[in-house]
Amino acid sequence: MPINSKTHTVSFGMVGAHVVFLSIFLGLWQFAVAQGWIDQTFFGSPLGIVMFLFDGFLLGTRLWWELAWSLGGTVSAFVLGSVAAILAALVFINYPRLEKFADPYLSALNSMPRIALVPLFILWFGLGVASKIAMGFTLTFFIVLSSAVAGIRGVNQDHLTLMSTLGARPRQIFSLVTLPNAVPVIFSGLRLGLVYALLGVIGSEIIASEHGLGQQISYLASTFNMNGVLALLIVLAALATLINYGMSRLEHYLLRWQ
Structure with missing residues (x-):
């Protein structure tokens, strides 16, 4: 006590x-x-920021709609990128030669400044949310892929050998030993991947978009509405903090058996 x-x-x-x-x-x-x-034109003011948030979230629904647009793209990019990365990790674990063959190409793509792909995604998918999802997908995929491969390969081989000796099937070994022991490493990648999915979506919205918080930041900056820009940056910072907290709580819940 x-x-x-x-x-x-x-x-x-x-x-x-x-x-x-x-x-x-x-x-x-x-x-x-x-x-x-x-100069309030360049630095804004606390009262101006509060009034902007009050008008956008309480007196109206405009910012709620823009927030929902950005969050929808972020969640879609995160889910698609994470699922694809985990499936790719399983394939690489079972077929190491395929991983060795694909490694130079994946390394080259991962090293590329992803923001440079935004014009290409806009050309392919348009100004809508699809191009933002594509951008977030590219950031999430490589982060989760590396953590998933590391997590699965980091499982104690003695445990796997013991399960095989006891007659466990590959599916049982994966679900009872491999996956639970790989969760901490995979979740670190998932947490970071969700944040980067948000960064990718917001960054592509700033460049060109129909809606979203990033598009609003770009517009407000072009009209010298610094109160609005700082207000939305605060919203994004709070959102990223909530994402980290939520993922940490989920990880703690999933690992409560440890």
Whole structure:
């Protein structure tokens, strides 16, 4: 009990420190804008950011729609990229020669600056969400593929040999030994892959898109609406934080047996 109390005290203390720091920082920022020391056109203001979010999320539904557009593309890119990567990892594990043959091509594609592919995806799939999904897919696939291969190959071979000796079938070995032991490494790739799927979608939206938070950021920046740009950047930062937290909680739940 004393340990728990101490932990809660430290947690509340950290929260309080963050609240004080942010209050001072935002207060000084707003004061500097009011005094004319900082040009609001280029740096925005805390009150302006709050009003933009209030108008977009509470007084209207426009930002909700743009957020849903970006999230839809992110989830689609993540699911498609992760499934394809895990299937490819299973193929490579069972056919090492195929992996060795494909490695130079995959390395070349993975080393390519993916943002340079956006114009090509737009040409192929148009300005809609499909080109954004394609961009997010390319980022997610390689991250999850490397973690899935590493996770499956990192399983203790003694456990696999023991299961085979006991007469377990390949499917049983995979579901009872290989997959559970590979989950921690695979999940690290999945967590990072989801964040990169979001980055890919938002980045491609900034370049050219019909909808989405990235398209809104590009438009607001072109009209010198810095309050809107900073507000949406804060939304994206909060969204990425929630994604990391949610994936961490899911990983903890799946590994509760350890």
